[in-house]
Amino acid sequence: xxxxxxxxxxxxxxxxxxxxxxxxxxxxxxxxxxxxxxxxxxxxxxxxxxxxxxxxxxxxxxxxxxxxxxxxxxxxxxxxxxxxxxxxxxxxxxxxxxxxxxxxxxxxxx
Amino acid sequence: xxxxxxxxxxxxxxxxxxxxxxxxxxxxxxxxxxxxxxxxxxxxxxxxxxxxxxxxxxxxxxxxxxxxxxxxxxxxxxxxxxxxxxxxxxxxxxxxxxxxxxxxxxxxxxxxx
Numbered sequence: 001x002x003x004x005x006x007x008x009x010x011x012x013x014x015x016x017x018x019x020x021x022x023x024x025x026x027x028x029x030x031x032x033x034x035x036x037x038x039x040x041x042x043x044x045x046x047x048x049x050x051x052x053x054x055x056x057x058x059x060x061x062x063x064x065x066x067x068x069x070x071x072x073x074x075x076x077x078x079x080x081x082x083x084x085x086x087x088x089x090x091x092x093x094x095x096x097x098x099x100x101x102x103x104x105x106x107x108x109x110x
Numbered sequence: 111x112x113x114x115x116x117x118x119x120x121x122x123x124x125x126x127x128x129x130x131x132x133x134x135x136x137x138x139x140x141x142x143x144x145x146x147x148x149x150x151x152x153x154x155x156x157x158x159x160x161x162x163x164x165x166x167x168x169x170x171x172x173x174x175x176x177x178x179x180x181x182x183x184x185x186x187x188x189x190x191x192x193x194x195x196x197x198x199x200x201x202x203x204x205x206x207x208x209x210x211x212x213x214x215x216x217x218x219x220x221x222x223x
Binding site: 030031033035041042043044045048088092096097098099100101102103 | 114141143152153155158160165166201203205210211212213214215216217
């Protein structure tokens, strides 16, 4: 069953704009991860945030985590055409098991 | 360094046939995962191996599905007999013990007619 739920389901933005997507989950977690999936490809790990962290940055990515609200957000700044993909949050409650959300499809228009 | 390798990339078969999907994890990774992705159910974990031993197969849909990992560099997922509802993209992923990040292969797109 899916633990994370992403919002919105789809997002269309102009190149150079920021893209924000949210993830909500139900049970307590050890960490939350974001993955990207380009069309027809496998998932690629983007960033991991632990339950005791509130914010993390990696290049143009910024992730926040609010464990009291059981939610996370992923911000992509200065978007590029190459950022067009589906983005999934995945929660980890134990050593190995990741529960993935349904994903947010992001389209960056040139 | 090569990533996770899966074969075949595409498979079209008829209902009732046996299907075997193959995966080679990243060298040095101790954990291997098989996932299934569909539009209706999203990405589901089917089975997890650690050091070649199946640890959690609670996601395997039914007895028609079986998975093996005879050594650290090879795993198979078999469906026998296949049914149209098995049509999906099947991913293999691997990770190192102690690391939470999983590395995904390109997937096998299976269509059962």
